[in-house]
Amino acid sequence: MTAGVPLLEVRGLTKSFGGLTAVRDVDLTLQQDEILGLIGPNGAGKTTLFNLLSGSLPRDAGSIRLRGREIAGSPAHRTCQLGLARTFQVPRPFLSLTVFESVLVGASFGRRGGGEAPWARAERCLRLARLLRRRDSRVAALNLAERKRLDLARALATRPYALLVDEVAAGLNPSEVKETVHILRRIHEGGVGIIYVEHVMDAVMGVSHRVQVIDRGRTIAVGSPGEVTRNPTVIEAYLGGSDGGGESDG
Amino acid sequence: MADLLSVLVSGVLVGTVYAYMAYGLGLIYGVLRVVNLAHGAFLTLGVYVTWWLHAAFGLDPLVSLLVTVPLGFFLGALVERSLVFRLRDSPPVTTLLLLFGVWLIVRNVLYLIFGGADRSLLTDYSLESFAMGPLAVSLPRVIVAVFSLLGFLVLALLLKKAWAGLALRAVAGDREAASLSGIPVNRVWAVAFGIGSALAMSAGSLMSLFYSVTPEFGARFLLKSFCVVVLGGLTNMGGILVAGVALGVAEDLTAFYFHTGYRDVVSFIVLVLALVLRRADTG
Numbered sequence A: 001m002t003a004g005v006p007l008l009e010v011r012g013l014t015k016s017f018g019g020l021t022a023v024r025d026v027d028l029t030l031q032q033d034e035i036l037g038l039i040g041p042n043g044a045g046k047t048t049l050f051n052l053l054s055g056s057l058p059r060d061a062g063s064i065r066l067r068g069r070e071i072a073g074s075p076a077h078r079t080c081q082l083g084l085a086r087t088f089q090v091p092r093p094f095l096s097l098t099v100f101e102s103v104l105v106g107a108s109f110g111r112r113g114g115g116e117a118p119w120a121r122a123e124r125c126l127r128l129a130r131l132l133r134r135r136d137s138r139v140a141a142l143n144l145a146e147r148k149r150l151d152l153a154r155a156l157a158t159r160p161y162a163l164l165v166d167e168v169a170a171g172l173n174p175s176e177v178k179e180t181v182h183i184l185r186r187i188h189e190g191g192v193g194i195i196y197v198e199h200v201m202d203a204v205m206g207v208s209h210r211v212q213v214i215d216r217g218r219t220i221a222v223g224s225p226g227e228v229t230r231n232p233t234v235i236e237a238y239l240g241g242s243d244g245g246g247e248s249d250g
Numbered sequence B: 001m002a003d004l005l006s007v008l009v010s011g012v013l014v015g016t017v018y019a020y021m022a023y024g025l026g027l028i029y030g031v032l033r034v035v036n037l038a039h040g041a042f043l044t045l046g047v048y049v050t051w052w053l054h055a056a057f058g059l060d061p062l063v064s065l066l067v068t069v070p071l072g073f074f075l076g077a078l079v080e081r082s083l084v085f086r087l088r089d090s091p092p093v094t095t096l097l098l099l100f101g102v103w104l105i106v107r108n109v110l111y112l113i114f115g116g117a118d119r120s121l122l123t124d125y126s127l128e129s130f131a132m133g134p135l136a137v138s139l140p141r142v143i144v145a146v147f148s149l150l151g152f153l154v155l156a157l158l159l160k161k162a163w164a165g166l167a168l169r170a171v172a173g174d175r176e177a178a179s180l181s182g183i184p185v186n187r188v189w190a191v192a193f194g195i196g197s198a199l200a201m202s203a204g205s206l207m208s209l210f211y212s213v214t215p216e217f218g219a220r221f222l223l224k225s226f227c228v229v230v231l232g233g234l235t236n237m238g239g240i241l242v243a244g245v246a247l248g249v250a251e252d253l254t255a256f257y258f259h260t261g262y263r264d265v266v267s268f269i270v271l272v273l274a275l276v277l278r279r280a281d282t283g
Helices: A046-053 A076-082 A099-109 A118-128 A144-156 A174-189 A201-207 A225-230 A232-240 B002-032 B039-057 B065-082 B092-114 B139-161 B163-173 B175-179 B185-207 B217-232 B237-257 B260-281
Strands: A008-017 A020-030 A035-039 A061-066 A084-086 A162-166 A193-197 A210-215 A218-223 B129-132 B135-138
Touching (some): A008 A046, A020 A218, A046 A061, A046 A162, A076 A099, A076 B175, A099 A144, A099 B163, A144 A174, A174 A193, A174 A201, A201 A225, A218 A225, A218 A232, A225 A232, B002 B039, B002 B139, B002 B217, B002 B237, B039 B065, B039 B092, B092 B217, B135 B139, B139 B185, B139 B237, B175 B185, B217 B260, B237 B260
Parallel strands (some): A035 A193, A035 A210, A084 A162, A162 A193
Antiparallel strands (some): A008 A020, A008 A061, B129 B135
């Protein structure tokens, strides 16, 4: 890995649905060993941005470079195999699989290499997500907090360089939020860069090194959590628009 | 009493091949959310290929499995890649009609080539039976049941243990989450359609041992496949095995107590009952 090349570098990313431009000319840089918070009022385009980055949605314009390599235009499974994984705002577990099998899916089909057997990696990721004792449960039997941690474990098992985390704290109680944020930190300590979309401000401000604020599809501020919360444009966006208080991002 | 027992045994034996024949339909529905009406085409092709290999080269129907399994896989994957895949985002009824079209084409091509006459395939052991205590058990039925159970077992192991099975089950669970976990969903669809069609064609090979060969073969057994799959629970292998056996026994009992002419009515009645009783969880 060449020093100085960002882990993920996005330039001019744009996506319209009919007349509505959901993501407009967004630039974004995720450095090695960084957690970048991504916040904005409801409907700001954060989830669309994730869908573009992960290859679920085709972009209209822009480039996405992962470790210097252009990945825009790759289908979703290829993007994952190249080392960019994501979790879901509403976890999308494989209900008919067991907890272990779900994580094994990520470990078997994600980025190749690593010299570790898929089952061993799956177990390691389960342990990190504190789900090892539920290893053989049906996914359908898990509660929301466990499903969110399972989604993290599944995504981590694909051996990503960069992980897109979508509202992993939403809907959880404070102690569950704390535990989940702790797991995010552990994943980051393992050498994974993270972009973290979140409405739960304590969680995202506490864990992020930098924060990027998006409103109506554009970037309106980037900086440290402290700078961003004092930025008048950001305050205006949150007060002037919808409240953004932990609801889902449309 | 011995008669009744013979009927029950025979029903169980036929039921296993019913389960084997039907499973492909459930697998394809589970993974692709497509109702594969071309299942009837693959069943019919299976019996015809087997009959022709026997008539032309004297090939035993069990040996012709070596042809029908790979051929079914190839043709199924081809139908998926070339036709079904193009309609992946259209409403379900579109693919249903498309696959119905495939079946009509196959059926009519068979009429064109072989005519409508019933043919049958007779091997040295077709009429053999052996005594098990007081029961007379038909040898081909036992052979077919053993092959069906073996096929079922191999498939269950593949789905449970193998890498490919994990991919199939993940795509059946959530196609988007599967692709975001690195699974090439397009390829998994083709493989699932291939496996489902290989099952149907090889079921045709097995069934050629005791059913007559006609272009309408698929129509008769497509309905029974639906019946088994709906009753057993779409992709639930254990459920499908039980449902297949239940249908086989019910049919043979009906034939024994009433009239053989009523045999094929049983599956209709069971299908209607199953749909009414299970409609809540067929989505």
